Amino acid sequence: MKEYRSYTLYNYRTIPQIAALPKEIGDEIDIVGRVLPFKANNYVVEELIDWQQVETDPLFTLNFPRRGMLDSRHYAAVEKLVAQQAPQHLLDAKIQQIRLSLNPNPAGQEHNVPYLGEIKLRGIQHKYPETILFFPSQGQTCHAYCTFCFRWPQFSGMSGLKFAMKETDLLLRYLRMHHEVTDILFTGGDPMVMQAEKLSAYILPLLSPEFAHIHTIRIGTKSLAYWPYRYLTDSDSDDILRLFSHIVRSGKNLSVQAHFNHPRELSTDSVQRAIARIRSTGAQIRTQSPVMRHINDNPDLWCEMWRKQVDLNCIPYYMFVARDTGAKHYFELPLERCWNIFRRAYRKVSGVCRTVRGPSMSDHSGKIQLLGIQEVKGEKIFVLRFLQARNPAWVDIPFFAAYDPKATWFNQLKPAFGEEKFFFEKKQKPVIIKPFLFE
Ligand SMILES: *Cc1c(COP(=O)(O)O)cnc(C)c1O
Numbered sequence: 230m231k232e233y234r235s236y237t238l239y240n241y242r243t244i245p246q247i248a249a250l251p252k253e254i255g256d257e258i259d260i261v262g263r264v265l266p267f268k269a270n271n272y273v274v275e276e277l278i279d280w281q282q283v284e285t286d287p288l289f290t291l292n293f294p295r296r297g298m299l300d301s302r303h304y305a306a307v308e309k310l311v312a313q314q315a316p317q318h319l320l321d322a323k324i325q326q327i328r329l330s331l332n333p334n335p336a337g338q339e340h341n342v343p344y345l346g347e348i349k350l351r352g353i354q355h356k357y358p359e360t361i362l363f364f365p366s367q368g369q370t371c372h373a374y375c376t377f378c379f380r381w382p383q384f385s386g387m388s389g390l391k392f393a394m395k396e397t398d399l400l401l402r403y404l405r406m407h408h409e410v411t412d413i414l415f416t417g418g419d420p421m422v423m424q425a426e427k428l429s430a431y432i433l434p435l436l437s438p439e440f441a442h443i444h445t446i447r448i449g450t451k452s453l454a455y456w457p458y459r460y461l462t463d464s465d466s467d468d469i470l471r472l473f474s475h476i477v478r479s480g481k482n483l484s485v486q487a488h489f490n491h492p493r494e495l496s497t498d499s500v501q502r503a504i505a506r507i508r509s510t511g512a513q514i515r516t517q518s519p520v521m522r523h524i525n526d527n528p529d530l531w532c533e534m535w536r537k538q539v540d541l542n543c544i545p546y547y548m549f550v551a552r553d554t555g556a557k558h559y560f561e562l563p564l565e566r567c568w569n570i571f572r573r574a575y576r577k578v579s580g581v582c583r584t585v586r587g588p589s590m591s592d593h594s595g596k597i598q599l600l601g602i603q604e605v606k607g608e609k610i611f612v613l614r615f616l617q618a619r620n621p622a623w624v625d626i627p628f629f630a631a632y633d634p635k636a637t638w639f640n641q642l643k644p645a646f647g648e649e650k651f652f653f654e655k656k657q658k659p660v661i662i663k664p665f666l667f668e
Pocket residue numbers: 354356357360361362591596616617
């Protein structure tokens with residue numbers, strides 16, 4: 230059994246590899262880690278991070294806060310209060326103020342919270358008709374935290390923004406009334422931090438005949454990358470695998486949506502064994518990751534990652550553009566660069582890896598894929614389409630934005646060809662009627 234040890238601001242200096250680093254690096258973790266999510270564990274520390282190259286190591290950057298992740302004014306403000314040993318309430322107020330300035334709830338996630346009669350279902354998001362996101366309240370933490378995470382208000386005690394629901398009861402009531410829902414995605418945080426017993430309590434009711442309209446149960450998780458022992462040696466690992474087998478045998482599709490940001494996360498013996506065990510239950514594993522500066526902004530790395538995933542029997546699924554939240558200035562890449570990374574990797578891999586779609590931006594209106602850059606009658610444009618849309622009629626219709634070499638997110642783009650609005654922003658719907666006629 231591998232014993233799980235987590236490291237936070239309170240004990241990270243006890244990590245021998247940290248103690249051996251120049252003192253500034255440790256001090257910077259202390260300052261930045263007060264604002265951004267910070268949690269690492271012994272697997273990440275011992276098996277993933279390359280301590281010989283801490284200055285540039287992507288796995289270190291993924292888990293340990295660095296100075297550059299905070300705006301220099303914010304950094305200086307927190308550093309000063311800490312140095313002065315300012316009273317806790319002053320420090321807390323400053324940190325809260327900084328966090329609120331970092332767009333803690335991007336892409337209007339709060340707009341997707343549905344109602345059951347008068348009851349607001351804070352633990353559910355229902356944005357696309359066929360899929361709901363469910364945030365089980367016990368799954369709102371992770372085995373380690375990503376420094377780029379957009380779910381960080383959930384971990385930082387900003388409870389007003391916490392999407393969580395205690396009971397399965399409301400979920401089931403909602404699903405009884407929504408037969409258009411075919412997929413339920415358990416998400417967090419990370420639902421796989423839950424004990425098998427808790428997870429079963431949420432999932433087993435969904436296997437009963439009245440929920441025959443639910444075809445797919447998905448579990449979004451970073452556990453394979455951060456704590457593969459979840460499926461190997463944790464005290465309830467076997468129960469988890471039995472639950473997975475049971476779901477599959479009940480006739481539903483079980484898809485583990487695994488987050489992998491770097492090929493090294495796929496390289497350890499333990500992750501490979503964990504993947505094999507999950508696959509042996511009949512569950513599928515689909516993979517996704519944002520593309521980010523300092524972590525994975527390199528086409529060869531993506532090529533290697535997708536190939537490795539397919540070797541291990543996983544299905545590459547999404548490449549996302551990093552969200553406009555938290556330390557976004559540190560991780561963000563121009564959209565043009567994201568697309569170049571995508572296509573340079575995509576063109577090198579065979580069709581079995583080309584199940585992946587991206588780069589995709591999860592905007593208020595939907596998941597928008599940057600299909601590419603083209604020139605039409607002398608005007609350089611971005612070609613885009615919805616992979617998922619608030620209004621399903623918008624899906625798959627190419628549309629065009631003016632080329633902008635600096636743009637890093639959809640909200641910075643303007644329609645091409647001097648148009649005032651994108652087709653889906655117009656009140657009338659001439660553009661979207663046509664494809665309907667073909668159906
Ligand atoms: C991505 C996403 C889904 C799932 O979409 P698929 O394309 O079916 O994987 C559901 N809800 C939200 C809010 C999403 O961002």
